[in-house]
Amino acid sequence: MPATIVDLIRSGRVDAELAALLWLLASNRFSVHMVPLGGAVAAAVRDVAADPVQVTDGPGASIEEVLRQPVPLRPATGAIVVADGDGRVIAAHLLRPPLRDGAGHVRPQAPAVLAAWVESEGRLEHYAWGVMPELAAETDRKAGDLEAELDERATFLRALAESGPGDADATRSALLAWHRRASAAH
Numbered sequence: 001m002p003a004t005i006v007d008l009i010r011s012g013r014v015d016a017e018l019a020a021l022l023w024l025l026a027s028n029r030f031s032v033h034m035v036p037l038g039g040a041v042a043a044a045v046r047d048v049a050a051d052p053v054q055v056t057d058g059p060g061a062s063i064e065e066v067l068r069q070p071v072p073l074r075p076a077t078g079a080i081v082v083a084d085g086d087g088r089v090i091a092a093h094l095l096r097p098p099l100r101d102g103a104g105h106v107r108p109q110a111p112a113v114l115a116a117w118v119e120s121e122g123r124l125e126h127y128a129w130g131v132m133p134e135l136a137a138e139t140d141r142k143a144g145d146l147e148a149e150l151d152e153r154a155t156f157l158r159a160l161a162e163s164g165p166g167d168a169d170a171t172r173s174a175l176l177a178w179h180r181r182a183s184a185a186h
Contacts, residue, residue: 002043009161020153031078090117
C-alpha cells in the first residue's frame, strides 16, 4: 500500500507545512507536477487530490527541465514539486498564468518558489506567503482565511505524524474526515 502524506512527514521526505500546502492545492484541483517520475510523494499527493489525474509526473529532474517541456507534457499552471534521489522534496514552485500588460500583450510570469531545501540547515524554507493572494484568488478565499486553513492543516498533519494511527487506511480516513469538515465550513 502506498505511503500517505503523513508517512512522508514521519520519514522526513516533506515537512508538515509543505504537505499541508500540497494537500490544499491538490484538494482544490490545482495541477501538481512531480519530478522526477513517480515516487512516494506523487502517490501520496494523488491520494489526497480531488482529482488524482491532476497530479502528474514526468520528464525532468529540475524545474528548468520541466519548463522546457511543452504544455501537454507539463501543466500550464499549478505546482511543480522536485524530489531528490532519496525521494525527499527539495523544492516546490508555483507555475503562474500569464498576465496581460496595459497594451494587451500576454506576458509570461516566472514561477514562484513555494519552498526550497536549505542544505546547511537540513530543512525546507517556505515562501508561499509571497503568492498567498494569488492562491487565495484561485481557491475563492481571502488570503488570511487561506493562511489560517494552511496553518490548521499543518497542525493537523503534524499531530497525525506524531501520534496518529500507523495504519494507512485509518490515516486516510482521518484526512478525509478533516477535509470534509473544512469543506463544509467554506
